[in-house]
Amino acid sequence: MKIGELARRTGVPARMLRYYEEQGLLSPNRADNGYRAYPDSAVDRVRQIRGLLDCGLTTEIIRVILPCLDGPDHIYLLPENLSPQTAELLRREVERIQQRIDCLTRNRDAVLAYLAAAQSGVAPCAGNHH
Amino acid sequence: MKIGELARRTGVPARMLRYYEEQGLLSPNRADNGYRAYPDSAVDRVRQIRGLLDCGLTTEIIRVILPCLDGPDHIYLLPENLSPQTAELLRREVERIQQRIDCLTRNRDAVLAYLAAAQSGVAPCAGNHH
DNA sequence: TCAAAGGTTCACATTGATGTGAGGGCAACT
DNA sequence: AGTTGCCCTCACATCAATGTGAACCTTTGA
Numbered sequence: 180m181k182i183g184e185l186a187r188r189t190g191v192p193a194r195m196l197r198y199y200e201e202q203g204l205l206s207p208n209r210a211d212n213g214y215r216a217y218p219d220s221a222v223d224r225v226r227q228i229r230g231l232l233d234c235g236l237t238t239e240i241i242r243v244i245l246p247c248l249d250g251p252d253h254i255y256l257l258p259e260n261l262s263p264q265t266a267e268l269l270r271r272e273v274e275r276i277q278q279r280i281d282c283l284t285r286n287r288d289a290v291l292a293y294l295a296a297a298q299s300g301v302a303p304c305a306g307n308h309h
Numbered sequence: 310m311k312i313g314e315l316a317r318r319t320g321v322p323a324r325m326l327r328y329y330e331e332q333g334l335l336s337p338n339r340a341d342n343g344y345r346a347y348p349d350s351a352v353d354r355v356r357q358i359r360g361l362l363d364c365g366l367t368t369e370i371i372r373v374i375l376p377c378l379d380g381p382d383h384i385y386l387l388p389e390n391l392s393p394q395t396a397e398l399l400r401r402e403v404e405r406i407q408q409r410i411d412c413l414t415r416n417r418d419a420v421l422a423y424l425a426a427a428q429s430g431v432a433p434c435a436g437n438h439h
Numbered sequence: 440t441c442a443a444a445g446g447t448t449c450a451c452a453t454t455g456a457t458g459t460g461a462g463g464g465c466a467a468c469t
Numbered sequence: 470a471g472t473t474g475c476c477c478t479c480a481c482a483t484c485a486a487t488g489t490g491a492a493c494c495t496t497t498g499a
Binding site for chain 4 (some may be wrong): 181193197212214215301
């Protein structure tokens, strides 16, 4: 598929798709005319990228962890693909992801608790003095 | 405590503490000489802010959810503090936080699976062809 | 008293992710 | 053929978060 359709199907501006390519996150083929040709799988991949970006990961980090997401099925674990350094980097990144999950979970629960308290009419000093 | 100590204790540069104040996330008192005076609780608050920033939230959103984090104990739910619009905004934000959690969890698991597969020597098509 | 350390404001620079537009080629349809 | 729409590259602008430094005042300690 061409860039416009991918943009439509993902909601991500074509400008960003080109940017992600520049950052090494996408590698579309080129048609004879120079147009980018994306496989169908690109839709999911772009969604992955956007999700991770929204979670505060940088393109640099995403580039490292993206190869892990092609499913653990057809892994092609060349030693140069997963050097000990890369593995260590990945472990560290999992650590940081876990911290983010914990942080978000804590804050989600706090906000939910706040909303619940508010909704159950625990409004002490103003508003509903009947 | 003064800004330098808060910076030391949180690892956040003083510049950023002033910026967070400008964004309405911190409101230190001022001493007679004009120096900012932070309460001890500021340490935790700054950690909250940093955590949420790292998770991709903006200062604008953090400003909205920060009041929820002072513990559901001493909530002072004035109606102007939690208007229906604010409540709705909070619910929507919880939604987005949940999406982030899901995304991070999925990706964490994928990376872990990848690492596990790599470590258990499942390197199919290259490297160890004996 | 003098110097060093740390505080203040103000302002400009940078970085990463994005917006926007110019200038030009390719493709499809009337 | 000409128009419309999509693609290309290149470049400059923007925005939020952050770095950096100047110019100046306050506290601290030799």
